[in-house]
Amino acid sequence: MNPLTNPFSPGAGNQPPELAGRDELLRKVEVLLARVKAGRSEQSMFMVGLRGVGKTVLLNRVREMAESQGYQALLIEAHESKPLPLLLLPPLRQTLFALDRMQNVSQKVKRGLRVLRSFIGAVKVKVGEAEFGLDIDPETGSADSGDLEADLAELFVAVGEAAADRGTAVAIIVDELQYMTEVEMSALIMAIHKVSQRSLPLVLIGAGLPQLVGLAGKSKSYAERLFTYPEVGALTLQDSSSALQGPVVSQGVTYTPEALAEVFRVTQGYPYFLQEWGYQSWNLARQSPIDLALIQQTTVASTARLDQSFFRVRFDRLTPREKDYLSALAELGTGNQRSGGVAERLGVKVQTIAPLRSSLIKKGMIYSPAHGDTAFTVPLFDQFMLRTMPDGPRKAGS
Ligand SMILES: Nc1ncnc2c1ncn2[C@@H]1O[C@H](COP(=O)(O)OP(=O)(O)O)[C@@H](O)[C@H]1O
Ligand SMILES: [Mg+2]
Incomplete structure (x- = not known):
């Protein structure tokens, strides 16, 4: 589609074409x-x-x-x-x-x-x-x-x-x-x-x-x-779909239901990623409707772009030890993890890495969803860490 009329707007604080689900x-x-x-x-x-x-x-x-x-x-x-x-x-x-x-x-x-x-x-x-x-x-x-x-x-x-x-x-x-x-x-x-x-x-x-x-x-x-403290979270499948479909229909373009389901699956309904997928899919598409195959292509392009920008800027602000911490956290899987599990992976005691954990919380990279638990504040950052540090963290003493 014509990139000049691309309605999507990935970027911090950018007004989305459709403010879905709020x-x-x-x-x-x-x-x-x-x-x-x-x-x-x-x-x-x-x-x-x-x-x-x-x-x-x-x-x-x-x-x-x-x-x-x-x-x-x-x-x-x-x-x-x-x-x-x-x-x-x-x-x-x-x-x-x-x-x-x-x-x-x-x-x-x-x-x-x-x-x-x-x-x-x-x-x-x-x-x-x-x-x-x-x-x-x-x-x-x-x-x-x-x-x-x-x-x-x-x-x-x-x-x-x-x-x-x-x-x-x-x-x-x-x-x-x-x-x-x-x-x-x-x-x-x-x-x-x-x-x-x-x-x-x-x-x-x-x-x-x-x-x-x-x-x-x-x-x-x-x-x-x-x-x-109202929680602002990921969008539902339905709201994610309107965030994508709403802005394109006026230009005679649609997404197939399979395409929308796939975007939801890979973005987990997080607004920033929806804009990113919308933006790339619009630029890559040659015709309407935008289908599943095109979204699969988009996922490759969007992931590469996020790895160079959205994720990268945050990664570059970290010290080597902080990177190790996040790499270990990512290896434990998606969602909340026991802080003790991270320490174990790094081969150290929990107390030893407490200052590291605090500095990552201060930097806004992780938070504590419950006492003793740790999770990423950036959605899908765990997958980025696995891509960027495929060998995992350095162990203590190595
Ligand atoms: N409700 C929404 N529906 C669709 N896109 C949204 C919605 N809210 C935000 N976005 C998009 O998500 C991205 C991140 O928004 P932003 O307000 O910067 O998030 P935060 O401040 O929580 O980090 C922007 O590109 C914005 O256009
Ligand atoms: Mg913000």
Whole structure:
């Protein structure tokens, strides 16, 4: 088919031509946003899922939905190396400016800006205060204790009060939440706690890898009550099929049922791979319908492409010992594995490789689905490891 009109869009955060299988979750978001805006208390939301399931795409939709409900929405991406206050300040400042520009003067909004100014001073961000362009006196005694937990809560409350005074609401949307430190996560949870106690129109919607649930629970035990953790996972056969079929019918192209079943079998319904298979099959196909034989050809091409990009970039970030760990994990098979089994394969004690395991969790490569268990955060990464390291891990002492 003509590559120019290829509808598929493999790539991190790329809007898919059809957002399949997420209607129920988006309806929940719709209700959550509407309730918070109306000043009704509601649990904030952390979406949890593996790499490539569509979390970033969903958060972009959440932002659009919030804006169309009249929210001021801001979206940030947490980083291993960038502190939370640094990420939050520029968009929060923008949000407060936007609130400030509405109608006449609001004392609550002015106060919000002063509290933000205090907060900037207190976190001592090394970017120069001028960069934030806040030509305003700080609200001394508010959000300036230097204790992130207390200060962020005061800042969020002040922003929430400013929004309420304007009859609007604020949505803080955070991607890659698993990269947050425990202190930052605690502060975020505490801030949301304070905001919801006061029924202020400020909501936090985030997404991250499965380790996020443990991080939130460890940071604050009451996190469980403040948040829901909807799981974003692989699509069903039916939803996978609409993700492929939907975007091509308008161009007079179809997939045969056998082709769709085969794509589902090899991709296991993971959205990133569906886009990849859709993209390659479109380019390879000479005619419609796209059939089983063509999908088998696609699988060869798509696998090679993923091995050079999606999987490769992650592999290249690993130390040799980390590669060994993942190679051993892959050899144990697909799904959850006992951490002890990995150690055994590497010929060492579990305690010896505990630091290795922690660093892989921090890097977002693996997670612990249950105590003592380990699994990949990237779907099909086990098969990639077997292809890339066919001889398996080096044993201790070798
Ligand atoms: N519901 C969906 N249906 C079809 N394709 C999707 C869906 N959600 C995401 N995708 C596609 O999957 C890929 C990964 O999406 P992304 O949001 O980056 O995942 P994540 O943030 O979970 O790693 C993108 O190419 C995107 O177009
Ligand atoms: Mg993402």
